[in-house]
Amino acid sequence: xxxxxxxxxxxxxxxxxxxxxxxxxxxxxxxxxxxxxxxxxxxxxxxxxxxxxxxxxxxxxxxxxxxxxxxxxxxxxxxxxxxxxxxxxxxx
Amino acid sequence: xxxxxxxxxxxxxxxxxxxxxxxxxxxxxxxxxxxxxxxxxxxxxxxxxxxxxxxxxxxxxxxxxxxxxxxxxxxxxxxxxxxxxxxxxxxxxxxxxxxxxxxxxxxxxxxxxxxxxxxxxxxxxxxxxxxxxxxxxxxxxxxxxxxxxxxxxxxxxxxxxxxxxxxxxxxxxxxxxxxxxxxxxxxxxxxxxxxxxxxxxxxxxxxxxxxxxxxxxxxxxxxxxxxxxxxxxxxxxxxxxxxxxxxxxxxxxxxxxxxxxxxxxxxxxxxxxxxxxxxxxxxxxxxxxxxxxxxxxxxxxxxxxxxxxxxxxxxxxxxxxxxxxxxxxxxxxxxxxxxxxxxxxxxxxxxxxxxxxxxxxxxxxxxxxxxxxxxxxxxxxxxxxxxxxxxxxxxxxxxxxxxxxxxxxxxxxxxxxxxxxxxxxxxxxxxxxxxxxxxxxxxxxxxxxxxxxxxxxxxxxxxxxxxxxxxxxxxxxxxxxxxxxxxxxxxxxxxxxxxxxxxxxxxxxxxxxxxxxxxxxxxxxxxxxxxxxxxxxxxxxxxxxxxxxxxxxxxxxxxxxxxxxxxxxxxxxxxxxxxxxxxxxxxxxxxxxxxxxxxxxxx
Numbered sequence: 001x002x003x004x005x006x007x008x009x010x011x012x013x014x015x016x017x018x019x020x021x022x023x024x025x026x027x028x029x030x031x032x033x034x035x036x037x038x039x040x041x042x043x044x045x046x047x048x049x050x051x052x053x054x055x056x057x058x059x060x061x062x063x064x065x066x067x068x069x070x071x072x073x074x075x076x077x078x079x080x081x082x083x084x085x086x087x088x089x090x091x092x
Numbered sequence: 093x094x095x096x097x098x099x100x101x102x103x104x105x106x107x108x109x110x111x112x113x114x115x116x117x118x119x120x121x122x123x124x125x126x127x128x129x130x131x132x133x134x135x136x137x138x139x140x141x142x143x144x145x146x147x148x149x150x151x152x153x154x155x156x157x158x159x160x161x162x163x164x165x166x167x168x169x170x171x172x173x174x175x176x177x178x179x180x181x182x183x184x185x186x187x188x189x190x191x192x193x194x195x196x197x198x199x200x201x202x203x204x205x206x207x208x209x210x211x212x213x214x215x216x217x218x219x220x221x222x223x224x225x226x227x228x229x230x231x232x233x234x235x236x237x238x239x240x241x242x243x244x245x246x247x248x249x250x251x252x253x254x255x256x257x258x259x260x261x262x263x264x265x266x267x268x269x270x271x272x273x274x275x276x277x278x279x280x281x282x283x284x285x286x287x288x289x290x291x292x293x294x295x296x297x298x299x300x301x302x303x304x305x306x307x308x309x310x311x312x313x314x315x316x317x318x319x320x321x322x323x324x325x326x327x328x329x330x331x332x333x334x335x336x337x338x339x340x341x342x343x344x345x346x347x348x349x350x351x352x353x354x355x356x357x358x359x360x361x362x363x364x365x366x367x368x369x370x371x372x373x374x375x376x377x378x379x380x381x382x383x384x385x386x387x388x389x390x391x392x393x394x395x396x397x398x399x400x401x402x403x404x405x406x407x408x409x410x411x412x413x414x415x416x417x418x419x420x421x422x423x424x425x426x427x428x429x430x431x432x433x434x435x436x437x438x439x440x441x442x443x444x445x446x447x448x449x450x451x452x453x454x455x456x457x458x459x460x461x462x463x464x465x466x467x468x469x470x471x472x473x474x475x476x477x478x479x480x481x482x483x484x485x486x487x488x489x490x491x492x493x494x495x496x497x498x499x500x501x502x503x504x505x506x507x508x509x510x511x512x513x514x515x516x517x518x519x520x521x522x523x524x525x526x527x528x529x530x531x532x533x534x535x536x537x538x539x540x541x542x543x544x545x546x547x548x549x550x551x552x553x554x555x556x557x558x559x560x561x562x563x564x565x566x567x568x569x570x571x572x573x574x575x576x577x578x579x580x581x582x583x584x585x586x587x588x589x590x591x592x593x594x595x596x597x598x599x600x601x602x603x604x605x606x607x608x609x610x611x612x613x614x615x616x617x618x619x620x621x622x623x624x625x626x627x628x629x630x631x632x633x634x635x636x637x638x639x640x641x642x643x644x645x646x647x648x649x650x651x652x653x654x655x656x657x658x659x660x661x662x663x664x665x666x667x668x669x670x671x672x673x674x675x676x677x678x679x680x681x682x683x684x685x686x687x688x689x690x691x692x693x694x695x
Contacts, residue, residue: 017406043405048391048398 095223096619097164098663106157112692117681125685143214153692206241215242223618227285229275244276253627256599259591261581315521326514333508358482365475396440552576558608565654603628626667
């Protein structure tokens with residue numbers, strides 16, 4: 001919820017820059033890359049950006065076929081793992 | 093008078109009859125009178141009152157009498173009165189004179205019959221007065237003994253008119269009683285009773301003791317053999333081991349102290365080690381975390397860089413401004429201006445700088461941790477080394493020494509217990525030896541009869557001498573010597589056996605025997621009662637006694653004179669037919685009976 005306005009703002013920015021477009025259909029509201037998006041992404045050279053794209057591709061490949069409930073089932077146990085990594089009890 | 097008693101009065105009491113009484117005095121008492129005036133009756137009364145079982149013969153004058161009193165005074169001047177019926181019943185004992193007795197007075201009951209285990213008998217009472225309580229006499233050859241009775245004694249202080257002329261032994265009344273009667277005389281003459289004699293053992297007992305002795309001997313042999321292996325006296329050995337054990341124990345406690353010191357050092361070091369190890373683990377963990385943090389920082393930086401790039405690109409690209417709403421085609425207000433994007437770029441750059449300084453710091457602290465880790469690792473290994481050293485010292489150094497000492501102590505303790513055992517055996521051995529000696533001495537050497545103290549010519553010499561002295565006092569004619577014949581159990585006067593003498597002489601010798609016995613024990617710690625002699629001069633002036641049987645007038649009178657003037661007896665009672673000479677009448681208590689005026693008053 002905290003981040004929703006930022007995401008909203010970002011989406012809007014990309015819409016104004018003509019990099020994505022908003023579509024309303026029977027799935028709800030969907031955002032879709034424009035033809036400008038590809039050259040834009042390709043022009044990014046920072047390693048982080050490249051890795052981000054790789055990760056996005058990986059995520060799409062891996063999880064796009066799953067339903068929301070399936071995703072939840074996959075994610076919930078992993079969340080606690082992530083949580084554990086930040087538990088620095090031993091340092092206290 | 094050290095012991096004994098004197099007779100004060102004899103009295104008969106009956107209903108509706110006058111009392112019959114005879115009063116005696118200290119010294120010589122002579123009762124004279126013709127026959128049938130109650131003289132022998134008096135004698136029988138005495139015998140009866142001294143525990144005789146037979147009551148006096150019930151002569152017709154006595155039939156109305158019911159009770160008989162005998163008043164005695166002992167050596168401490170205490171008066172006693174014995175009271176009995178005339179039918180052989182028991183006694184009443186009063187601590188009063190006859191005249192003072194009232195019906196309400198307290199008395200003791202004394203049995204007439206003697207029993208060694210009963211103190212309430214007339215025998216026990218009279219033995220006590222004569223200080224003869226608890227004396228024992230031997231009764232057979234094997235050494236069997238029994239406590240004496242006053243009846244044993246009275247035979248040697250009283251003699252009646254028929255016995256005084258006896259041809260039998262003065263001492264032994266019957267051969268079956270020879271042992272005990274001669275031992276009574278031995279007791280009277282020497283004062284030694286037979287209470288120390290232990291009855292000789294039966295064959296069974298001897299065999300039993302011999303068996304015991306065999307076992308003891310075996311024990312002693314075995315023990316002696318065992319103890320031969322001891323070169324050192326066990327008590328010395330014991331002392332040595334004890335001092336060694338003490339020394340070892342001291343050493344042990346010293347080592348124990350050392351051990352405790354090292355152990356406490358070790359524990360202290362171990363504590364420090366544990367603390368360091370824990371710190372080391374913390375550092376290791378921290379190290380891991382810094383890695384994680386570092387990668388976060390790097391990822392942040394690259395993300396920020398990517399943001400900057402993206403932002404620059406967004407600003408540079410001439411994307412269509414008419415980003416209209418695809419639905420309503422209305423213009424979307426561009427809320428994110430170029431200036432805003434530039435701001436983002438700036439702030440991201442700043443952020444990168446900040447993160448980079450953080451990374452610097454992180455690297456530095458990482459370095460510090462690394463150093464600390466190194467130091468702690470060294471410290472830990474040092475501590476571990478120390479602990480190993482302590483452990484080694486405890487196990488191999490002090491510990492080993494302590495183990496050795498404990499082993500030595502155990503060895504010494506073992507030695508000690510051996511020494512104690514040997515000491516005990518030595519003690520046992522001594523005990524066994526003593527027991528053996530006792531047993532050996534208790535077993536008779538041969539089957540021969542034991543020799544007991546016995547009367548003999550030699551042992552009766554004092555009595556023989558005393559009789560001689562009395563007879564000399566009587567002016568006994570042709571007196572050369574008096575001795576005791578073991579064969580006859582009797583005395584030999586001037587070389588002639590007493591039983592071969594005439595009746596009159598036998599009687600006078602008997603009286604001398606009684607008087608001599610009394611004189612012999614005068615100074616001793618015991619006595620045997622008042623001498624009472626019935627008819628010592630039996631043949632005196634009797635016309636029917638003629639020739640050799642008759643004793644001279646002089647001898648008879650000199651008998652009286654002797655007991656009156658030369659003898660120191662506390663009291664003597666003589667019962668005779670004829671009166672004593674007038675020259676002694678001042679010194680005697682003469683009780684004179686006549687036919688009209690006898691012992692028992694006639695109405």
